[in-house]
Structures are given as structure tokens and as C-alpha cells.
Amino acid sequence: MRVVVLSNSPASPVVLPLESETASASGERWESEAISDRAVEGVAWSVANALLESGHDVVMLQAGNRPEDVIAGLRDAAPDAVFNLCETIGGDSRLEAAVPYLLSWLDIPFTGNPPGALAMLVDKVTTKALFASLGVRTPECLTLGCVSDLDEWNIWPAILKPAAEDASLGIDAGSVVRNAETARSRFELLAARFGIPVLIERFITGREVNVAVLETENGLKTGINEIDFSTLPSELPPIVTYEAKWVENSNYYKSTPVKSPANLQHAVDRIVRDTALSIFSALDLSGYARIDFRIDNENLTWVLEVNPNPDLSDDAGFARSLPEMGLGYREAVDGLVRVAIARHRRRKK
Ligand SMILES: Nc1ncnc2c1ncn2[C@@H]1O[C@H](COP(=O)(O)OP(=O)(O)O)[C@@H](O)[C@H]1O
Ligand SMILES: [Mg+2]
Numbered sequence: 001m002r003v004v005v006l007s008n009s010p011a012s013p014v015v016l017p018l019e020s021e022t023a024s025a026s027g028e029r030w031e032s033e034a035i036s037d038r039a040v041e042g043v044a045w046s047v048a049n050a051l052l053e054s055g056h057d058v059v060m061l062q063a064g065n066r067p068e069d070v071i072a073g074l075r076d077a078a079p080d081a082v083f084n085l086c087e088t089i090g091g092d093s094r095l096e097a098a099v100p101y102l103l104s105w106l107d108i109p110f111t112g113n114p115p116g117a118l119a120m121l122v123d124k125v126t127t128k129a130l131f132a133s134l135g136v137r138t139p140e141c142l143t144l145g146c147v148s149d150l151d152e153w154n155i156w157p158a159i160l161k162p163a164a165e166d167a168s169l170g171i172d173a174g175s176v177v178r179n180a181e182t183a184r185s186r187f188e189l190l191a192a193r194f195g196i197p198v199l200i201e202r203f204i205t206g207r208e209v210n211v212a213v214l215e216t217e218n219g220l221k222t223g224i225n226e227i228d229f230s231t232l233p234s235e236l237p238p239i240v241t242y243e244a245k246w247v248e249n250s251n252y253y254k255s256t257p258v259k260s261p262a263n264l265q266h267a268v269d270r271i272v273r274d275t276a277l278s279i280f281s282a283l284d285l286s287g288y289a290r291i292d293f294r295i296d297n298e299n300l301t302w303v304l305e306v307n308p309n310p311d312l313s314d315d316a317g318f319a320r321s322l323p324e325m326g327l328g329y330r331e332a333v334d335g336l337v338r339v340a341i342a343r344h345r346r347r348k349k
Contacts, residue, residue: 002057003337004077006099006110007044007085009064035246036167039313044085046314050333051083063099065090070099074106081337081344082110085312093122093165096309109344111336112287113308121283121308124163124199131303134282136275138303139202139294144191147184150200157203159239160186162194166307168242170194173252176203176237204294204302208240209262211276211291212310212321216335217342220280222273223321226262231255260320264295271301279306286343287336290318 048058059077063070063086074082082103089095097119103110120126131138142153143163157178162170170190177183183200190198208227213220229238232255243250264272276291283306290310294302311317314329322332 001080001337001341002059002077003051003081003083004059004061004074004079005044005048005051005083005085006061006063006070007040008088008099009062009090010038010041036169036242039246039311040085040087043312043314046329047083047085047312047333050314050330051337053330054334056334056337063089067098067102070102071106074103074108079108081340082108083333083337084110084112084309087167087309096122109341111340113285113289117283117285117308121306122164122166124161124305125197127305128199130283134279136279136303137301139204141199141201144187144198144200145196147187147191150180150183150187153180153183153200155202157205158183158200159203160190160198160200162190163197163199165194166305168240168245170242171239172241172243173236175239175241204296204304205238206294206296208238208304209264209272209293209295210317210321211272211293212288212318212325213276213280213285213291214288214318214322214325214327214332214335215286215339216325216327216332217338220277221325221327222276223260223324224262224264224269224272225317225320226259226264228257228259229255231257258317258320261324265299268295268299268301275301275303279303287339288312288318 044060048060051058059079061070061073084099084103086099087096089098097115100110100115100118104115125143128138128141140155142149144150157176159175160177160183161175170193174186177186187198210225212223227240232238233251236252240256241252244252244256247253272293279291280289285308288310290307292304294304296302313319319329322329
């Protein structure tokens with residue numbers, strides 16, 4: 001088969017001045033945020049190699065600011081399927097869904113999640129409303145459009161985050177706040193940098209696990225990773241910050257190793273797996289997704305978010321759950337193309 005591996009062109013690095021004491025106290029300035037965007041290039045090569053090993057013809061294509069170039073590239077390649085790795089367009093996460101919308105329009109099968117799901121889930125406010133409608137336990141939250149909205153909030157500690165970013169953009173040691181004053185200055189910082197709305201959420205103290213869900217020709221498979229915060233210096237809040245995900249020489253990165261598979265009590269293991277599977281089905285997701293949970297000290301499970309089309313690096317996150325599913329990277333990548341083509345055929349009927 002001929003497969004186009006489509007990834008986004010990396011956005012140019014954004015360098016920001018320090019805007020508040022919160023940012024300097026946390027030691028981060030998000031000036032390195034283009035790292036997560038650039039990581040997609042590495043993933044594209046890993047996926048391409050896996051596809052070549054499976055005997056496919058592979059064409060690499062990047063989606064930048066000009067849709068007409070993508071259309072021309074796809075017309076030239078005339079692929080049987082597209083492996084869609086686009087996470088942003090020109091650095092804008094809200095345009096992630098534009099790529100699978102375009103592929104649907106061009107009637108080309110593509111891997112991973114449908115555009116509607118991507119468009120919905122990029123927005124954390126919508127996602128929280130979906131959780132509520134599904135009856136899934138998720139931390140209480142409030143959407144903040146201006147600083148005085150915080151007058152209605154009285155749950156501490158709390159965490160603030162941009163409403164429409166992922167990859168832990170905007171999440172650093174200053175994200176967890178214990179009172180209204182710190183919350184206000186954090187709101188100002190996030191609103192200036194990422195725009196409104198900003199989300200404030202009850203902070204769940206406890207363990208953090210990610211459930212990987214993969215659609216295969218033999219049904220859905222799951223695997224669970226745990227973030228091990230045990231070596232994190234006590235002055236740093238136990239959360240997965242931007243640095244923890246992307247900045248290899250940072251304290252956060254070094255002190256938040258991933259334990260795979262997670263070692264959970266049988267009952268808790270069942271609950272998080274079943275919850276992840278029911279969310280995957282209820283939201284009509286396809287291909288692959290990662291669902292993040294916190295488990296509090298009373299063993300209650302809380303869904304933090306759903307990541308459709310999560311990072312597919314061959315050495316991190318999702319891929320580390322593949323052994324638990326009994327699959328290798330090459331097989332999983334090949335399987336994603338096969339289920340994409342099968343889904344496309346079903347929809348045409
Ligand atoms: N309500 C919460 N309680 C505890 N930790 C949280 C909460 N919300 C977010 N976090 C921490 O922040 C990280 C990033 O938040 P998340 O909502 O997953 O944003 P992103 O989409 O950027 O990954 C999580 O992995 C977790 O460590
Ligand atoms: Mg997350």
C-alpha cells in the first residue's frame with residue numbers, strides 16, 4: 001500500500017519575556033515550547049520506518065500554512081491512506097481538526113480520530129461538559145473569562161490551565177495554587193500568554209496514570225502507565241509540566257519517569273481501564289487515544305482529560321504500553337493503517 005505520512009511543519013520558536021513573578025519563580029518561561037511541535041518530525045520518521053518495515057510505500061508530507069500545498073502533495077502521491085500526525089497548523093492547536101476534515105473531503109482514508117472528536121476535545125471546557133454528560137468523575141472546575149470570575153471559586157489547592165492547549169503548554173511549577181491571590185496572578189499570566197478562557201480545577205492529590213487505548217483488527221486493547229513522582233523534590237508540585245514532558249535536562253523531566261505497566265490494585269485497574277474504554281466508545285473515537293487519570297488517596301479515580309491521537313514516539317508514552325497489549329511498534333502502526341482503511345470502507349457502504 002502507499003501511505004502518506006502527514007505531519008505538521010514545526011511552528012517557529014516563540015520567545016517571551018518574563019511576565020510575572022510566578023513565571024520566574026517556577027523557573028520556566030515557555031520559551032522552549034516549540035520543542036513539542038518539533039517532536040512530531042521525529043515521530044513521523046519512526047512511523048515511516050515502521051511502515052517501510054511492513055512493506056508499504058511511504059511518502060512524507062508536511063502541512064504548513066498553505067492548504068493548497070497539502071492538497072497538491074496528496075494529489076501527487078495518490079495514497080491508499082494517510083497516517084495523520086498533524087497536531088497543530090502553524091502552531092495553532094485549534095486547527096488540528098482541519099487536516100482530517102480536509103482528508104474526509106478528499107475522500108482519503110486516514111489514521112486516528114475523526115475531525116469532530118479532535119475539534120471537541122481540543123477544548124477543555126467542552127471536554128469537561130462531555131465528562132459530566134457521561135457521568136464520569138472529573139475534578140470540579142470553573143471557566144474563567146476575567147479575573148473577577150475567581151470570586152466564585154473557593155476550592156483549594158487548585159490548578160489553572162489554558163482552555164485550549166495540550167502537551168502541558170502553560171503547565172509549570174506555578175500552576176498549582178493555594179489561595180485566591182496566587183490564582184489571580186496565575187490567571188493574568190495565562191490569559192496574557194494563551195488567551196481566555198482559562199480553566200481552574202480542583203487539584204487532585206495522588207497518583208497519575210495514563211490509559212492507552214488502541215483500536216486493532218481484533219478489538220480495542222488497553223495498557224496503563226504511571227507517572228512516578230517519588231523522586232521529585234518536595235518543593236515541586238507532583239504534576240506533569242511542560243518540562244516534564246519535553247525538556248530532557250530539567251529536574252521535572254528527570255524526576256517524573258514513567259512506570260510501565262502501572263502496578264495498580266486489581267479493582268482500581270479495572271475501573272480506569274473500563275472508564276477509558278467507555279469514554280473511547282461513547283465519544284466515538286477511533287485509532288488511538290490516551291486517557292489521563294488521577295487516583296486520590298481514597299482510591300477514587302478522576303478523569304483529567306482525553307488525548308485523541310496522542311504522541312506516537314517509539315520510545316515514550318503510548319508506545320510504552322504496547323508490550324502490555326502484546327504488540328510491537330511496527331505491528332501497531334501497520335494496524336492503525338488497516339483499521340483506518342476498514343473504517344473508510346464501512347462508511348462508504
Ligand atoms: N485537576 C488536577 N489535579 C491534579 N493534577 C492535575 C489536574 N489537572 C492537571 N493536572 C496535572 O497537569 C498535567 C497537565 O494537565 P492536562 O489537563 O492533562 O493538560 P495537557 O492537555 O496540557 O496535558 C496533568 O498530567 C497533571 O499532572
Ligand atoms: Mg494531559
